[in-house]
Amino acid sequence: MTHTDFDAVVVGSGPNGLAAAITLQRKGLSVLLLEAKETIGGGMRTESLTLPGFLHDVCSAIHPMAAASPFLQSLPLEEFGLEYIHPPICVAHPLGQRENPHENPHENERENQFEDQHDAALLYRSLNRTATLLGQDATAYHKLYDPLIRHWPDIATDALGPLSIPRHPLQMARFGRHALASAATTAKRFQTAKAKALWAGLAAHAVAPLNNIATSAVGLVLTIAGHTVGWPFPKGGSIMIAQAMAEYFKSLGGKIETNTPIHNLKQLPATKVVLFDLSPRQLLAIAGQDLSGTYRHQLEKYRYGPGVFKVDWALDSPIPFTNLHCRQAGTVHLGGTWEEIAFSEREAWNGRHTDNPFTLVAQQSLFDPTRAPKSRHTAYAYCHVPNGSTLDRTELIERQIERVAPGFRDRILARHTMDTAALESYNANYIGGDVIGGAVDIRQLFTRPALRSSPYRTSAKGLYICSASTPPGGGVHGLCGYHAAQRALKDLFSESQQAATPV
Numbered sequence: 001m002t003h004t005d006f007d008a009v010v011v012g013s014g015p016n017g018l019a020a021a022i023t024l025q026r027k028g029l030s031v032l033l034l035e036a037k038e039t040i041g042g043g044m045r046t047e048s049l050t051l052p053g054f055l056h057d058v059c060s061a062i063h064p065m066a067a068a069s070p071f072l073q074s075l076p077l078e079e080f081g082l083e084y085i086h087p088p089i090c091v092a093h094p095l096g097q098r099e100n101p102h103e104n105p106h107e108n109e110r111e112n113q114f115e116d117q118h119d120a121a122l123l124y125r126s127l128n129r130t131a132t133l134l135g136q137d138a139t140a141y142h143k144l145y146d147p148l149i150r151h152w153p154d155i156a157t158d159a160l161g162p163l164s165i166p167r168h169p170l171q172m173a174r175f176g177r178h179a180l181a182s183a184a185t186t187a188k189r190f191q192t193a194k195a196k197a198l199w200a201g202l203a204a205h206a207v208a209p210l211n212n213i214a215t216s217a218v219g220l221v222l223t224i225a226g227h228t229v230g231w232p233f234p235k236g237g238s239i240m241i242a243q244a245m246a247e248y249f250k251s252l253g254g255k256i257e258t259n260t261p262i263h264n265l266k267q268l269p270a271t272k273v274v275l276f277d278l279s280p281r282q283l284l285a286i287a288g289q290d291l292s293g294t295y296r297h298q299l300e301k302y303r304y305g306p307g308v309f310k311v312d313w314a315l316d317s318p319i320p321f322t323n324l325h326c327r328q329a330g331t332v333h334l335g336g337t338w339e340e341i342a343f344s345e346r347e348a349w350n351g352r353h354t355d356n357p358f359t360l361v362a363q364q365s366l367f368d369p370t371r372a373p374k375s376r377h378t379a380y381a382y383c384h385v386p387n388g389s390t391l392d393r394t395e396l397i398e399r400q401i402e403r404v405a406p407g408f409r410d411r412i413l414a415r416h417t418m419d420t421a422a423l424e425s426y427n428a429n430y431i432g433g434d435v436i437g438g439a440v441d442i443r444q445l446f447t448r449p450a451l452r453s454s455p456y457r458t459s460a461k462g463l464y465i466c467s468a469s470t471p472p473g474g475g476v477h478g479l480c481g482y483h484a485a486q487r488a489l490k491d492l493f494s495e496s497q498q499a500a501t502p503v
Contacts, residue, residue, distance in 0.1 A: 006032040006255075006269060008488070010481075011262050011286075012277030012467065014042020014429065018245040019071055019478030020275045020466045023485035025254040032269070033254060036261035036428075039239075040246050042277065043427060043435065044476060046237025049416040050314040053373040056416065057238045059427065059435060060476050061362040061380050062331050064090070064225035066241060067232050069477035070157050075248055082244035083235040085367050087330035090231035091123035093201050094323050094334065094404040095194060120323045121198035127227045137195035144189060145223065148175055152224055159221070160479050162455055162471040163447075179217035180442075183210040186219070187338055200341040201333030204358045206440045207305050207384055209346040213442040231331055233362070236370050241476060262286055273488045275464045277481060279429045279437065280449045283465055287458070295459035298450035302469065305440060306348040307420035307433020309393040310382040314413040318366055318377050321405045332361040334400045348384040353391055357383035359400045376413070387432035390419045429467060436474025437467055448473065456484035457491075464488050 007029035010021040018040070021033045039045065043059035050056065066072055067084060124130045127149065131141040151171040158166040159175055166172035178186065183203035187210075190196050203210055203219030225231070234240040246256060265287055268274060276283050280299040288296055318327060326332050335341045335358035344358045362380040365371035371378050381397050394417055401408045418426070420433025429437065438448055447455060449469045456464050466484030468474045 006030050006271050008032070008273045008275065009034065009268055009271045010275045010277065010466075011268075012036075012042065012429075013040035013242070013246070013256065013258075014277050014427075014467070015044060015066075015241070015245070015476045015478045016466050016468065016481030016484070017042065017275070017277030018242065018249060019481030020277065020485040021254055021481075022075065022245065022249050022252070023071075023482050024273075024275075024489065025249060025252045027489055031249075031254045032271075033249065033256045034260045034262060035256065035258045038258055040256065040258060041239055041242035042429065044238040044242040046239040049312050050378075050414040054314040054376070054378050054414075055237050055371045056312040056378055057233075057362070057364070057380060059423070059430075060238050061364065062231050062233050063238070063241065063476050064222055064229065064231040065475040065477040067229040068156070068221075068225040069479060070160070071478045071482040075245070077241070077244040077248060080244040080247040080251075082240055084232035085235050085330075085364075086125070086230045086232045087328060087367050089122055089124060089325060089329040090226040091198075091201065091331045091333060092321075092323070092326040092329035093121040093198050094321065094326055094332065095119045095121065095197060095336075119194065120325050121194045122325055122329070123198060123202070123223070123226050123231075125227060125230045130227070134190075134195045134198075135192055137190045137192045140189045140191070141195065144178070144186075145227065148178070148220065149224055149227055151175075152228060160472045160477065161483050175220075179220055180214050181216045182213055183215040183219055184342065186216045193337055196338035197336070197341070200338040201335065201358070204333075204335075204341055204345050204384075207345070207348075207434075207436055208440045209349050210342045211346075212440075215440070218440070233330060233364050233368070235368050238476070245478075265290060271462075272492060273462045273464065275466045275481070275484055275488060277429075277467045278465070279431055279467060280465070280469055281431055282428055283458070287460060287463055290460045290463070292459035295450060295452075302449045303439040303444065304387055304431045304434040305436065305438060306384045307387045307389055307430075308382045308423060308435050309385045309389065309391075309397070309420070309433075310380070310418045310423070311394055311397050312416045313379045314372070314415075315377040315379055315411045316413055317375070317411050319361070319363060319379055319401065319405045320407050320411070323404065326404070327366065330362060330364065330367065332363070334359040334361060334404065345384060348386055351386040353385060353389065353393075355396060357385070357393065357396060357400070359383045359397055361401065385420065385433065387434060388420055389433070390421055392417070392419070437469040438473070440473065454487050456487045
C-alpha cells in the first residue's frame, strides 16, 4: 500500500468503524478507513442471496437502534440517500398454540396457555395503544415506561455509553434501577401471558438467559426506541445506512480503501492513532505482540455468546399469518410464552439446542417494493443457537412460522441459509456466529472487552478498539465507534497540549 500521511486509520467499515472515522474527520483529522472485503458495511450489507431481483439483508435487518442513536441522528444521512420505512406495527408476537403441546416444557402451567390461538401481542409506536391492548397490564406498562420515555432524551447518551458520571443523575438512576435487573425480574411486573410474551421477545435480543442480571437493559432500550422512533428499516436494504455514512465521510474529505485486509501493524501507514472495528480475537491476531501481558490475557479470556442460524426466502406471496396484525408488522417474534422463550434462550447459552427456538422474522418487502420483483416477496428469519453450532435449523424455523401461518412452505420459491460458521466466514467479527460482539452479562455489559479506565484504549499507545465488543455493545448505532473516537481525540489533544506547555 502506498499512502500519504494520515492522522488516523480505522480498520473495519461496520457501523462503528464508519462512526469512528466520521467523528475523527469532523474534528479536522485526516482519516483513512480500511475494509478487508470488496464492499463496506460489516453487518450492514444487502445482497441477492436467493434469486435475481430478490434483495436480502445479510446480517442486520431492522434498525430501531440506528433510528434512536444520538450519534446517527446528528448526521445528515438523508442527504446521502438514507430513507427509513416505518411499518404500521413495530413488533407482533402471535400467541397461537404449539403444534404439539407435549413439546412444551411448561405444558401443565395454566398461565402459559393462551385463550385465543389467533391473538397477538403488539408493539406500536404509540405507547398508549400498546398498553391498552395489554388489558389488565396497561397500568403496569404505563408505570414502567412513561417516566423512562419522558426522560430518554436527557439520558440516552449516558445510557448508551461507557460508565461515567451522568449528566442527569436522578433520571439515570431510575433507568439504571430497571436496566440492571434481570428480564425475569421485570417480567414479574406483568400479570397477563400476552404482556409477558411481548416482553420476553424484546428481552431475548440480549441473547442471554433472561434471569441474568442486566438483561432488562436490552429489552427496555428496544421498547423505548419503539415508542420514540419506531422499529424502521432502510429503503433498499441495510446497505443504505453504510453507503450514506460512507458518502458523508467522503464528503468531509475522508478516504476509504476496500480489499485491504490487515494482518499485522506493519501493514498500516504511519499515523497518530489506529482504531479497530474488530473483535478482541482479531485484535490479538493483528497487534498481540504490541499489547501488555495483562491486557492480552484479558482479551484472551473475553467470552462470546450464542450464535445465530439464519434463513432468507424468496416467496411468491406474503407470509400468510392467521393474525392479520402480523401482516402489518415489520418484525414478528415467534416462540410462544415467556416460559418457552426463557427456556430456549437458557438452552442456547448453555450449549444446547431446542425444538422450539425463539425466532425473529422480518418481512421488509411488505412495505419496501425495492426488495423483490412485482407481486413477489422476501422474508428473513433467525434463531439463537449454541456458539459454533453447525446444526441445520431450517426445518424448525419454517415449522415455527407454519404454526402461525399455515401454507407458508407452499409459498417458498428459494431459500438461503447461514449457520454460525458461514456467518463468521462472512464477517470475521461474528465469532462462533455471535452477532452482538460478545456475551451479555453483568461482567461484560459495561467493561467489555477488558476492565480498564477506558474500555476503548488498549495497552499500546495510539491503539484503540471500537467494535461492538465495547460499550454499549451490539446493534447498528455507531456509538461504540463514536465513544472510542472521542476517547482518542481527548488523548490526542491532551498530548498536544502537554507538548506545547513549557517545562
